[in-house]
Amino acid sequence: MSKGKYIRGASRRSLLQQFGAAAIGISFAGGLSACGRQGGGSERVVNFYNWDTYIGPTTLEDFQAAAGARVEMSLFATNDELFARLRAGNPGFDVIVPSNEFVTRMSQAQMLMELDHSKIPNMANLLPEFQDAAFDPGRRYSMPYTWLVLGIAYRKDRMPAGFVPNSWRYLFDSPQFSQRLALLSESADLIRLCAKYKGHSVNGIPDAMLAEIEQMLIRQKPHIKAFHEDDGQDLLAAGEVDIVLEYNGDIAQLMAGPGGEAFDFVVPTEGTLINSDCLCIPTGAPHVDDAHAFINYLLDAEAGKKITEEIQYPTPNAAVAALMGPEYQSNRVIFPPAEVMAVSEYGAFEGDDKSRQYEEIFTRINAA
Template identity: 60%
Template sequence: MSNSRDITIDIRQLQMGRRSLLQGLGVAAVGISFGGLAACSDSSGGLASTGEEATLNFYNWDTYIGETTLDDFREASGITVNMSLFATNDELFAKLRAGNPGYDVIVPSNDFVERMVQAELVQPLDHSLIPNMANIDPSFIDVSYDPGRVHSMPYTWLALGIGYRKSKVSSPPDSWKVLFDSNEYANRIALLSEAGDVMRLGAKYLGHSVNAITPEIIAQVEAMMIRQKPFIRTFHEDNGQDLLLSGEVDVVMEYNGDIAQIMTEDDDIDFVIPKEGSQLNSDNLCIPVGAPHPKNAHMFINNLLDAEVGKKITETILYPTPNAATKALMPAEYAANPVIFPPADLLAKCEYAAYNATNQPLYEEAFTRIRAA
């Protein structure tokens, strides 16, 4: 990431809540090293059982790992994980397209898995090195964006919706209208800063499938969003939950797991999937082309898919897990939480977005004009 600096943090001293590490450290991007090694470190840690140097470089979303996951993996394998953070799929893609600077495992969302496969930025996985693949719910194996899981393993699935402060709304904001087409919460609105998500959900509000968007629909969404721009406080960098928790905004486009986490800290916060439906995502574990430690990467991915390891991660991040063995270990209130697992009638209106090579540059160009308006 540009303008980043490396900071070493002892994760045992860190309370991982969903408050943004990036925001708390006051930097735009941060490389975090666990165990006192700088990101993309040298081989001073010796050799792992894989025969590779005992280090692994992990490029992940902010606060998207268990409190002790990386320390536990180091103790079990002798491999130190150096975790750096990105805020959007666009940032992740740009970083890898410029040439892998040394990452071994990355966490792209479903449409970006498809995009990165097409761009030859991720390498095929050796399933024989990932026996914990057997723990994955079968419905997450033969997926449209990566049939047979040739290039990816599922990490979480998630739903976009509206997080809101109950005391600041007259009624639950059950329509995308409050974010895209209303001045009811002027200057108290935060939207994601990822072009595709904003454009697709704007189209969803206008009655279209997220996978049936034409240039004409993109133009309609752009015009609507330019009208709405004066009422939007910010386009957030994966920290909408922090803005809501701090009181800087009252309504925010955000993922269900992010809002579920801050709901444990503030009972004035809630989450809803709008009545028009929404976009589902799945975040995935991939090994980029040029990974310096591919055997360590397979070992790490297999570890993350272990049932008990997955349980500790899920208890921290509170996202829906595609790991059936992990879900079986979670308490009943997890599966019964309607924020984490939205009601079936609302999920039926939601769709996974496919990568559209024709539309993606149009989304980015339109979003640039929206942000500049």
């Protein structure tokens, strides 16, 4: 899934221009530190591969002050990109943030290390429903970082009077917002939401329905301004589109910033896809002990509060939730209504063949 660049009225790129990448411990070049390997070197380093705008403003520096290890953070835009980067072997990452389905996929492919829970005592801070997970029984390979839902974000002044776009139809099967809409480029999420629109589960989609979805999106293609990877809310904020498929936390960030009252977010009545982004240690991580320490730190109540205040995503951490104020706890964008959550689902990994099938379908749609 894509996490966007918008933070409190400034993109991560503009922050980099203002302060410099080194000042906030971020690397875009993909070069990973070879220093600080366990048992050698004078400097301890954690190489962190994360979504954009998905960390607190001082989290990296705070961890270094607390633990003595510097964090080098590189960014990816989709789970597909993350998986492709590590498929041929770990280039040196210590902590990564795959979504639930990819935790299963990567663990089955032996791309993740089993976690040592004795080194993550802050696991006790998690809400009971996140202590275990169907996609990772016993939390052998992952700790939950956030949970999130996909929905429709829109500019209120560009909608007909009193109109709320509360169906996936307006994105997938309607010319109403021709060349003023943007869809997510992550193949599995997009296809599963189309199945939801058609009244099917996001899982176990039959081939006949996949063919229908492909043709539906090819018909819709002339009306689509962009398939975005990491900038859906930026397109919306810049006025390039009026309506976009996005994650709730990204739009909560946008709405909390300057001019945020111009935007709104709705989860369609058909239901949506729920995701959980997780903290994992990839096989071959060079700094395993500090990787565990970093994951444990991210699950700390005060550290998690700073992260949650910044990224505006739902937290699976009970200790963090207890510290958040009513503006967060009652935010209907961050926490969608119970009636739509009741008809929403997690996507399950259904094998490499199915994943490749989704990717091939999206490639054909994008090329149409």
